Amino acid sequence: MSLEELRKVVADAIRRKGYMTVLGNKAYTAEELAKEVEAGTEIGNKIIEWVVRGTLERYSLKK
Amino acid sequence: MRADFDLVSGILSTKIMPDVIDYARKRSYLVEDLYKERANKTELLGNFLRRYPLVVWLASHGFEDAVIGPEEGQTIADLANTVWFNGKIVVINACLTGRKLAPAMVESGAKAVFAFVDLLTLRVDANTYEPLPGFKECLTKPKVLYDGVKAKDAYDATIAEYNKWIDFWDKEDPTTADVLRADRDAFMMFGTGESKIALSTYVFMGMTDIFILAFIVLYGILQSVRAIMPLLRRG
Numbered sequence: 001m002s003l004e005e006l007r008k009v010v011a012d013a014i015r016r017k018g019y020m021t022v023l024g025n026k027a028y029t030a031e032e033l034a035k036e037v038e039a040g041t042e043i044g045n046k047i048i049e050w051v052v053r054g055t056l057e058r059y060s061l062k063k
Numbered sequence: 064m065r066a067d068f069d070l071v072s073g074i075l076s077t078k079i080m081p082d083v084i085d086y087a088r089k090r091s092y093l094v095e096d097l098y099k100e101r102a103n104k105t106e107l108l109g110n111f112l113r114r115y116p117l118v119v120w121l122a123s124h125g126f127e128d129a130v131i132g133p134e135e136g137q138t139i140a141d142l143a144n145t146v147w148f149n150g151k152i153v154v155i156n157a158c159l160t161g162r163k164l165a166p167a168m169v170e171s172g173a174k175a176v177f178a179f180v181d182l183l184t185l186r187v188d189a190n191t192y193e194p195l196p197g198f199k200e201c202l203t204k205p206k207v208l209y210d211g212v213k214a215k216d217a218y219d220a221t222i223a224e225y226n227k228w229i230d231f232w233d234k235e236d237p238t239t240a241d242v243l244r245a246d247r248d249a250f251m252m253f254g255t256g257e258s259k260i261a262l263s264t265y266v267f268m269g270m271t272d273i274f275i276l277a278f279i280v281l282y283g284i285l286q287s288v289r290a291i292m293p294l295l296r297r298g
Contacts, residue, residue: 013238019195021242022185024158025124027070029189046182047238053248054241058233 007044010051011037064139066102066123066132074185074192075122075156079199083120086206102132104139111147117260118152118208125157125183128164140164145171152176152214152258154205158183165253174258175214177205177221181249184242197228197243208260215256222247 001009011034014021018030023043028036036044065076076098087094095110097103102123110116121140124131132139140148140155142164149172155165161180168176185202186195204221208214225247232240 010238013236017236017238018189019186019236019239020189020192022071022074022187024182024184025071027074027187047241050241050245051238054237054244057244058237058240 003048006051007037007040007048010048011035014047064097064102064107064119064121064123064130064132065099066130066134066139067099068132068134070192072123072131074187074194078187078192078194079156079202080120080122082199082203083206086203087118087209090209092209100133102139103137104144107139108144108147116151118154119148120154120156122156125155125160125164125179127159127162128167130155130157130160130164140168142167145173148173148176150174152208152260153178154208155179156183156202161249161251161253165251169254173254175252175254175256177214177218177250177252179246179249180251181245183249184246186239186242195239197224197231201225201228201243201246211260213256214252214254214258218250218252218256221250225250 014030014034014037020030021028021033023033023046028043033043033047037047038044065080066072067076084094084096093114095114095116097106097110121130123139124135129138129141131137145164145167148168152174153165153168153176155161155176155178158179159181161178165176165178185198187193187198188195201221201224204224205217207220208217212220225243229240229243229247232243
């Protein structure tokens with residue numbers, strides 16, 4: 001999976017749930033956060049980093 | 064201290080912190096709630112001088128070296144007043160303060176400081192702004208300090224709470240679990256893990272008002288007797 005595909009998958013997951021995310025000093029709607037992820041901004045990349053770390057942890061716990 | 068000047072600080076102050084206040088009050092602690100415009104340095108110092116708080120909670124926006132309040136552009140805690148927190152246990156629910164502010168507080172004599180070394184992240188319902196299950200529970204978990212738990216045990220209990228809810232969200236929505244993971248990994252304890260609320264200190268501090276009141280009453284009686292005695296002798 002390419003980074004672009006990963007961004008799309010994560011953005012879709014954020015949109016699907018529709019939760020608001022308070023990140024740092026700003027509150028993002030699901031749509032705003034999804035756009036940050038798709039655009040690869042600093043915040044968007046942070047989310048991707050968390051998703052990768054989370055996936056690794058989930059994988060290591062299943063092993 | 065609950066700053067409330069925008070949506071984010073409002074969520075922390077009104078959706079998260081009341082739980083901590085209730086918890087402490089139910090255990091008969093005297094809680095001084097510096098909310099909104101009262102969340103300023105003057106009020107904070109005044110309270111530190113009048114009372115001797117054992118645990119201080121700060122909830123607002125944060126930077127590496129400061130907690131913001133009561134308004135944007137002002138600080139309630141920064142590198143210039145870390146010495147005010149000498150001898151206290153401090154819980155900071157704000158971004159990034161674990162990088163510089165919390166270590167500086169410990170260097171200035173704070174017993175233990177709980178803080179985040181990265182961004183503090185919350186997920187809330189888009190309509191009600193109510194935190195999703197687990198976020199409030201994790202952020203307020205250090206409240207077990209009010210049960211006399213040691214700082215290190217309060218820290219361990221908080222990490223365990225994070226892990227419990229991460230497990231829950233891994234099944235419901237992994238992205239939310241990953242947000243909680245980031246919070247868990249950013250949550251740190253600085254200072255002495257053996258620190259805890261000492262009951263003797265608390266009782267003494269709690270009795271301060273009674274001591275002062277008793278002194279005023281006895282001093283008043285003494286002065287009255289002094290005034291009346293010469294009159295009685297003459298009679």
